[in-house]
Amino acid sequence: MTLHKCQKTRILKSNETFSMTFKKLFKESFVVMAWVLLFIWGLSNININSDILNPISKAFEDFELTDVVFSQLRENPTVSSDITMVNIGNLNREELAEMINIINEYKPKVIGIDAFFRKPKHSEDPYMDSLLVAGDSALSRAFAKTENLVLVSENFENVSTNKIDSVGYSHSMFVRYSKPGFADMITKGTDHFKSARHCIPKDTLNGKLILSFPSMIAYIYAPQKVKRYLSRNNDTEIINFQGNIDARKEGVSANSKIFLTALDVNQVFDRQFDPSVIKDKIIIMGFMGESLEDNTWEDKFCTPLNENYIGRTLPDMYGVVVHANIVAMILKEDYINDMPFLWNLGIGLVFIFLNVWLFSWLHLNTAEWWDGISMIIALIGVLLLSMVTLAIFNLYNYKFDITLMSVALLLSANLIELYWGIIKPLYNRTKEKNVSLQSNNKTSDSI
Numbered sequence: 001m002t003l004h005k006c007q008k009t010r011i012l013k014s015n016e017t018f019s020m021t022f023k024k025l026f027k028e029s030f031v032v033m034a035w036v037l038l039f040i041w042g043l044s045n046i047n048i049n050s051d052i053l054n055p056i057s058k059a060f061e062d063f064e065l066t067d068v069v070f071s072q073l074r075e076n077p078t079v080s081s082d083i084t085m086v087n088i089g090n091l092n093r094e095e096l097a098e099m100i101n102i103i104n105e106y107k108p109k110v111i112g113i114d115a116f117f118r119k120p121k122h123s124e125d126p127y128m129d130s131l132l133v134a135g136d137s138a139l140s141r142a143f144a145k146t147e148n149l150v151l152v153s154e155n156f157e158n159v160s161t162n163k164i165d166s167v168g169y170s171h172s173m174f175v176r177y178s179k180p181g182f183a184d185m186i187t188k189g190t191d192h193f194k195s196a197r198h199c200i201p202k203d204t205l206n207g208k209l210i211l212s213f214p215s216m217i218a219y220i221y222a223p224q225k226v227k228r229y230l231s232r233n234n235d236t237e238i239i240n241f242q243g244n245i246d247a248r249k250e251g252v253s254a255n256s257k258i259f260l261t262a263l264d265v266n267q268v269f270d271r272q273f274d275p276s277v278i279k280d281k282i283i284i285m286g287f288m289g290e291s292l293e294d295n296t297w298e299d300k301f302c303t304p305l306n307e308n309y310i311g312r313t314l315p316d317m318y319g320v321v322v323h324a325n326i327v328a329m330i331l332k333e334d335y336i337n338d339m340p341f342l343w344n345l346g347i348g349l350v351f352i353f354l355n356v357w358l359f360s361w362l363h364l365n366t367a368e369w370w371d372g373i374s375m376i377i378a379l380i381g382v383l384l385l386s387m388v389t390l391a392i393f394n395l396y397n398y399k400f401d402i403t404l405m406s407v408a409l410l411l412s413a414n415l416i417e418l419y420w421g422i423i424k425p426l427y428n429r430t431k432e433k434n435v436s437l438q439s440n441n442k443t444s445d446s447i
Helices: 005-044 054-060 067-073 093-104 126-145 213-221 223-230 265-269 319-332 341-365 370-396 403-446
Strands: 083-087 110-113 149-158 163-168 179-182 185-188 195-199 202-205 208-211 261-263 282-286
Touching: 005 341, 005 403, 067 370, 083 319, 093 110, 093 126, 093 265, 093 282, 110 213, 149 213, 163 202, 179 208, 179 213, 185 319, 195 319, 208 213, 213 223, 213 282, 213 319, 223 319, 282 319, 341 370, 341 403, 370 403
Parallel strands: 083 261, 083 282, 110 149, 110 282, 149 179
Antiparallel strands: 149 163, 185 195, 202 208
């Protein structure tokens, strides 16, 4: 069956008109894109302090799309064969010394302790004072017997230079038997709702390289892997969380509970463990509640593994366990790569331009269908962007920011309607008036 000659002619003319219109809009789309970006920039700089919006903004301020991958999409991790956690609870120094002596009997490769021992213990009571001094001596002796010991330190930054000018250590009687590693987490939030997402692998003090607590622990265990980690030359790293301890608590998703072997205080003292979990292993000691069953918020953080990834209610991971996750990331050499800012911006601008170009044509050529079509395209577009982002992050540990693209996609329809309905006509009228005035002036001059 063949088309009538007139029908063919109409189709050819229609296609030619579409082509010309679409090409004409190419240059105009740059102007429209500038208007969209200018509006988004202005909107982002408005400080909205509303009692109505504050709860919503607080619920989403710590949310990142990739949290869904950590808490929901990734499969259950296998238990680490390299790292064992040990809870020190609220032990005094003499009790801690006894615990370390027990652990040393089973020949660990390295012991890292996430706790400070800044000053000798003293008391006005002579009897208590003698006990406290004995505790310091016992702990010092236990440290001396530990083959590879790492103690946490603290960097102090000069506010004016933004550089490290000093480091806080434990007392010299303890530090002399250990290697230091600075606490490296970058946290966000206040009180019991601090979030941990990033860490600092290394820093410099007076031109000398200093390593973070996890980096130093991993360096003693696997130096070549740490060298490759540091050679990435990132000032900060996104923590690729592997999992949590098996604490059986609320607020922790199922696939974050079984990654690390954790020994409680009584398990160590009663030797209720398999020697293989200590021999030649990395032992990381720190506070994880008075016991592992104690649901305390002290020294605990919200992480992407939190089951409530929007509007977090309970912190889900102890700080020492976050350190262990960083060590595991280094040993696995399983890092998250973040798209460089300029690449992210460039891809975002190209996407926004193509979106504006298409939406402009749709607005000018689908009058009665415009509202419905633009809404459907925007919603489907944001959904597809989110799915692609999650898939790439889940498969390749590659992260990029789609915030600008998503906001532009959702706002483009209305902003394009404003442009073609108000801004462009006003511009054309102003231009016509100027041309008319210039023409009148030339006429009067010739007269």
